[in-house]
Amino acid sequence: MLRLLQREMKWVFYHQARFSSSTSSPGRLEGKIALITGGASGIGKTTAQEFIKQGAHVFIADINDKLGLKAAFDLGSKAQFVQCDVTVEAQVAQAVDTVMAHHGKLDIMYNNAGIVGPYYPPSITNLDLDQFDQVMRVNVRGTLAGVKHATRVMKPVGSGSILCTASISGILGGIGPHPYSISKFTIPGLVRSLASELCKYGVRINCISPSAVATPLVMENFKKIYPKATNEQIKEIIGGLEEFSGTQCEEIDIAKAALYLGSDDAKYVTGHNLVVDGGITCFKSLTLPSPDQFV
Numbered sequence: 001m002l003r004l005l006q007r008e009m010k011w012v013f014y015h016q017a018r019f020s021s022s023t024s025s026p027g028r029l030e031g032k033i034a035l036i037t038g039g040a041s042g043i044g045k046t047t048a049q050e051f052i053k054q055g056a057h058v059f060i061a062d063i064n065d066k067l068g069l070k071a072a073f074d075l076g077s078k079a080q081f082v083q084c085d086v087t088v089e090a091q092v093a094q095a096v097d098t099v100m101a102h103h104g105k106l107d108i109m110y111n112n113a114g115i116v117g118p119y120y121p122p123s124i125t126n127l128d129l130d131q132f133d134q135v136m137r138v139n140v141r142g143t144l145a146g147v148k149h150a151t152r153v154m155k156p157v158g159s160g161s162i163l164c165t166a167s168i169s170g171i172l173g174g175i176g177p178h179p180y181s182i183s184k185f186t187i188p189g190l191v192r193s194l195a196s197e198l199c200k201y202g203v204r205i206n207c208i209s210p211s212a213v214a215t216p217l218v219m220e221n222f223k224k225i226y227p228k229a230t231n232e233q234i235k236e237i238i239g240g241l242e243e244f245s246g247t248q249c250e251e252i253d254i255a256k257a258a259l260y261l262g263s264d265d266a267k268y269v270t271g272h273n274l275v276v277d278g279g280i281t282c283f284k285s286l287t288l289p290s291p292d293q294f295v
């Protein structure tokens with residue numbers, strides 16, 4: 001009986017110790033202030049959640065105010081929403097100024113907002129250059145505006161981590177429509193060009209290239225290619241693109257990569273493209289099933 005009691009006490013102490021260490025140990029982003037564009041949904045929202053879990057206060061900047069307010073509500077008191085269309089430089093500047101007005105610093109700027117643009121036409125001969133401009137405006141110009149205004153406040157203090165979302169579509173051609181792929185090929189170049197300047201001021205800049213994740217952005221675009229497929233069938237197609245055995249790429253995988261690059265663990269890492277693709281770009285090209293399969 002005594003032995004049983006001793007064993008139970010041991011179990012209680014063990015779990016109390018585990019619980020207290022997990023609640024009292026500081027997170028990897030304790031006290032950091034982050035701004036995430038496109039933070040209302042998908043990868044951005046999950047990253048905001050992970051950053052908050054690790055001790056950060058996060059500003060969600062998004063063009064979609066309904067979704068942005070909901071995301072901030074869902075994530076609790078350490079999340080705030082600021083409406084921002086990244087194609088309008090004044091709004092990006094305003095988002096950064098809002099962060100500065102509240103907290104006097106910006107530690108992490110994650111330029112994540114992105115659009116795919118029209119999936120068709122698939123051929124360069126039919127390309128609508130106005131549509132191309134729109135994709136570049138959001139994915140490249142919007143990113144550049146974020147880097148510019150984050151640098152404005154990070155450079156004087158000599159520290160900060162800037163992140164950008166690229167894509168495996170910026171590593172392998174032929175996965176996405178040309179405007180999207182071209183915009184994503186540009187991001188690692190932008191990062192390396194700017195890292196060459198920012199390293200002198202202690203500001204790091206890196207990008208992450210995710211594989212396919214079944215976020216609203218991807219689901220909507222696959223719906224255009226496979227209008228008759230159900231959501232489950234589309235998720236299966238997306239899952240079928242992955243090669244890594246036994247698991248799939250999820251929002252949290254990108255959030256964890258952002259956590260590493262955003263934290264002081266990566267204090268000497270800059271100009272880097274962290275590819276989170278389970279090896280897919282290492283060895284094969286992708287073949288999608290025909291839309292006729294879903295009649």
Ligand SMILES: NC(=O)c1ccc[n+]([C@@H]2O[C@H](COP(=O)([O-])OP(=O)(O)OC[C@H]3O[C@@H](n4cnc5c(N)ncnc54)[C@H](O)[C@@H]3O)[C@@H](O)[C@H]2O)c1
Pocket residue numbers: 037038039040041042043044061062063064067084085086087112113114115116138142165166167168169209210211212213214215216217218
């Ligand atoms: N999901 C994937 O498979 C995948 C793969 C590689 C790269 N990416 C990239 O990840 C990033 C996030 O995409 P996601 O998959 O989470 O999609 P998502 O649609 O869930 O999120 C994108 C967010 O960006 C916002 N946004 C769009 N235009 C904006 C603008 N002009 N200003 C501010 N916000 C704007 C949207 O409102 C939305 O909240 C994008 O840059 C995308 O290209 C996604």
